Amino acid sequence: MDNIKETFLEVVLSILPITIVITILQFTLVWLPLDMFFQFLIGVGMVGAGLVLFLLGVNIGLLPIGEMIGSALSKTKRIWLIVFFGFLLGLVVTIAEPDVRVLSSQVDQVSGGQIPMDILILSVAIGVGVFVALAMFRIIFSINIVYLLAGGYAIVFLLAAFTPSVFVPISFDAGGVTTGPLTVPFILSLGVGVAAVMRGKSSSGDGFGLVALASIGPILSVLLLGVIYG
Amino acid sequence: MNIKIFEGFWHVLFDVATALIPLFFLFLLFQLVFLKLPWEKLQDILVGFILTYAGLALFLQGVHIGFLPVGSMMGEKLGTIENTWLLVPIGFVLGFVAIYAEPAVSVLTHQVEKVSGGYIPQKLLLYTLSFGVGLSIALSMVRILIGIPIWYFVVPGYLFALIIVRFSNKTFTSVAFDSGGVATGPMTATFILSLFVGIASVTEGRDPLLDGFGMVALVALAPIISVLTLGVIYRRKEQEQYDKEQLRTKAHSNDR
Numbered sequence: 001m002d003n004i005k006e007t008f009l010e011v012v013l014s015i016l017p018i019t020i021v022i023t024i025l026q027f028t029l030v031w032l033p034l035d036m037f038f039q040f041l042i043g044v045g046m047v048g049a050g051l052v053l054f055l056l057g058v059n060i061g062l063l064p065i066g067e068m069i070g071s072a073l074s075k076t077k078r079i080w081l082i083v084f085f086g087f088l089l090g091l092v093v094t095i096a097e098p099d100v101r102v103l104s105s106q107v108d109q110v111s112g113g114q115i116p117m118d119i120l121i122l123s124v125a126i127g128v129g130v131f132v133a134l135a136m137f138r139i140i141f142s143i144n145i146v147y148l149l150a151g152g153y154a155i156v157f158l159l160a161a162f163t164p165s166v167f168v169p170i171s172f173d174a175g176g177v178t179t180g181p182l183t184v185p186f187i188l189s190l191g192v193g194v195a196a197v198m199r200g201k202s203s204s205g206d207g208f209g210l211v212a213l214a215s216i217g218p219i220l221s222v223l224l225l226g227v228i229y230g
Numbered sequence: 231m232n233i234k235i236f237e238g239f240w241h242v243l244f245d246v247a248t249a250l251i252p253l254f255f256l257f258l259l260f261q262l263v264f265l266k267l268p269w270e271k272l273q274d275i276l277v278g279f280i281l282t283y284a285g286l287a288l289f290l291q292g293v294h295i296g297f298l299p300v301g302s303m304m305g306e307k308l309g310t311i312e313n314t315w316l317l318v319p320i321g322f323v324l325g326f327v328a329i330y331a332e333p334a335v336s337v338l339t340h341q342v343e344k345v346s347g348g349y350i351p352q353k354l355l356l357y358t359l360s361f362g363v364g365l366s367i368a369l370s371m372v373r374i375l376i377g378i379p380i381w382y383f384v385v386p387g388y389l390f391a392l393i394i395v396r397f398s399n400k401t402f403t404s405v406a407f408d409s410g411g412v413a414t415g416p417m418t419a420t421f422i423l424s425l426f427v428g429i430a431s432v433t434e435g436r437d438p439l440l441d442g443f444g445m446v447a448l449v450a451l452a453p454i455i456s457v458l459t460l461g462v463i464y465r466r467k468e469q470e471q472y473d474k475e476q477l478r479t480k481a482h483s484n485d486r
Contacts, residue, residue: 015331017327018328018330022300025304025320029311029316030303030304030307030308032300035233036299036300036303039234039235039295039299041296042235042295043294043296043297043300045292046288046289046292046296047289047292047293047296047297049288049292050285050287050292051331051333052285053281053284053288054285055285055333055336056281056285057277057278057280057281057282060277060278061275061278061279061282062253062278062279063337063341065257065260065275068265069256069257069260069264072264073264076264092252092253092256093252095252096251096252096253098246098249099416099419101245145404146392146395149392149407150392153388153392168380169380169446172384172446172450173446173447175450176411176446176447176450177446179334179411179412179414180249181286181333181334181337181416182253184337184338184412185334185337188337188338206404208404209403209404209407211338211411211412212404212408215410215411215450
């Protein structure tokens with residue numbers, strides 16, 4: 001019960017500021033029709049209720065699952081198995097993420113339908129999969145994440161130079177968008193679970209960085225598509 | 231009264247289901263092969279999935295009927311105000327508070343506090359993120375008003391991030407780059423994006439689609455830099471602490 005109360009309070013505190021700011025803007029600068037404003041307030045209520053349920057659900061569902069899968073995989077001590085499942089999990093989660101579909105329709109608009117939607121979704125998902133696998137590799141062998149990030153972004157900027165400029169901002173969006181509200185808790189706790197077993201409890205902070213690496217994959221994929229189709 | 235609450239709700243329900251079901255099957259696969267959890271635990275997780283589903287669907291629907299239309303209408307009004315420079319502070323405040331309501335941000339900040347054993351407090355990380363995102367929205371407003379290409383921000387931004395990593399506390403590095411991906415969730419990607427598209431559509435010489443895209447890239451970059459900066463401050467403090475202790479032990483040994 002305490003948990004519910006705490007979550008409820010936290011959610012109230014997290015949506016109150018933006019509601020107040022928008023209300024102030026509404027009655028000073030913007031003056032939208034009142035209908036619209038009431039609809040907004042109802043929306044705020046739904047967002048609040050939704051957040052409470054979501055956070056409670058994530059805490060007893062996705063987070064423990066991610067951690068358990070992460071540590072179960074690590075206990076097998078088979079490196080190729082961990083890396084392969086890292087790839088598979090990244091792939092599946094991304095194909096499922098609704099935001100990826102929104103992104104692909106935007107790309108469709110910008111590129112004038114040159115890039116087929118399926119190919120885009122698949123290549124973004126492969127991008128995420130490859131980088132989650134890389135991240136698993138990093139945790140196992142405790143490679144400094146800075147090298148991976150520096151290398152990744154170096155390739156990004158190199159590719160960006162050869163891609164039609166329209167694709168550049170879209171690719172960076174792809175990186176941000178693919179890591180949505182379902183992917184983040186799952187991948188985050190997966191990394192924490194793997195790190196806890198492979199590197200001991202004290203260094204489970206090594207489990208972070210999965211989301212960061214997972215965001216580079218889609219950037220590279222979209223840029224590559226730009227080079228190919230542009 | 232013309233209020234639409236459940237417009238497009240089926241679509242949202244369908245989208246969230248397609249996102250969650252593969253995860254559920256993956257879990258089942260692992261349950262059968264590796265985990266073999268007892269029935270009570272399984273029940274908990276099932277309830278967790280149902281709550282996550284209902285919660286995310288409700289959240290997204292609320293964003294769609296509440297924040298999205300208000301964002302674009304506000305953008306159109308704000309784009310035509312006389313003192314356009316006002317957009318810069320307004321952008322900062324909106325960015326600062328929007329990140330509070332981002333679901334993944336809450337998950338990340340709590341996980342970080344838990345895993346780091348309180349070394350990185352949840353509130354401190356949240357404020358650092360908010361500050362970064364606020365700044366990035368303010369910068370995006372400047373960009374939309376003057377029309378600076380996104381390149382001039384993104385390349386130096388990432389280079390700067392990779393340089394200050396050297397001076398930052400190690401624990402912060404992964405968390406910082408994670409925050410970049412986490413900050414661009416459904417709240418920023420819909421509400422703030424629609425605000426921008428609204429402003430761009432009434433500002434001459436701006437392409438709503440392209441300028442909107444650039445904004446999200448900046449929102450992903452800003453928290454990386456702000457969290458790394460926090461790491462630099464942490465490391466300096468610790469260094470000072472360490473130096474002081476060294477001095478003290480020296481002084482002690484001199485006394486003897």
